[in-house]
Amino acid sequence: MYKFTTLYRRVDDLDALETFFATTHLPLAEQLPGLVKTEVSRVLGQPTGESRFHLGYELYFESRAAFDKAMKSRPGVELMVNLIPWVEARLLTWFYAEPFEEEAGLHGRDEEE
Numbered sequence: 001m002y003k004f005t006t007l008y009r010r011v012d013d014l015d016a017l018e019t020f021f022a023t024t025h026l027p028l029a030e031q032l033p034g035l036v037k038t039e040v041s042r043v044l045g046q047p048t049g050e051s052r053f054h055l056g057y058e059l060y061f062e063s064r065a066a067f068d069k070a071m072k073s074r075p076g077v078e079l080m081v082n083l084i085p086w087v088e089a090r091l092l093t094w095f096y097a098e099p100f101e102e103e104a105g106l107h108g109r110d111e112e113e
Contacts, residue, residue: 002064006083007093008055021055024082029059031075034066
């Protein structure tokens with residue numbers, strides 16, 4: 001599995017951010033060939049209080065090759081063109097990751113607990 005994550009920073013005009021996400025980012029991402037799953041997260045805060053982030057969006061692909069192919073498609077190119085101004089304004093952070101899952105609490109715990 002291969003994941004592309006975008007994190008939108010909190011901005012003064014949250015309506016503009018939400019409008020861009022709903023009318024541009026989301027529809028273009030949903031057209032990406034090979035997209036397996038998406039996940040949207042509204043950031044509620046962090047342990048020390050308010051977070052500098054407002055929204056996270058994760059796109060899952062079977063592999064790096066599938067992701068690369070999706071980014072070369074028409075919706076992939078259009079998505080990148082529309083996201084670059086947000087990155088250049090330092091309002092968006094993006095990264096790639098290879099996620100894996102583990103069952104919680106099974107490592108290093110006594111089974112009798």
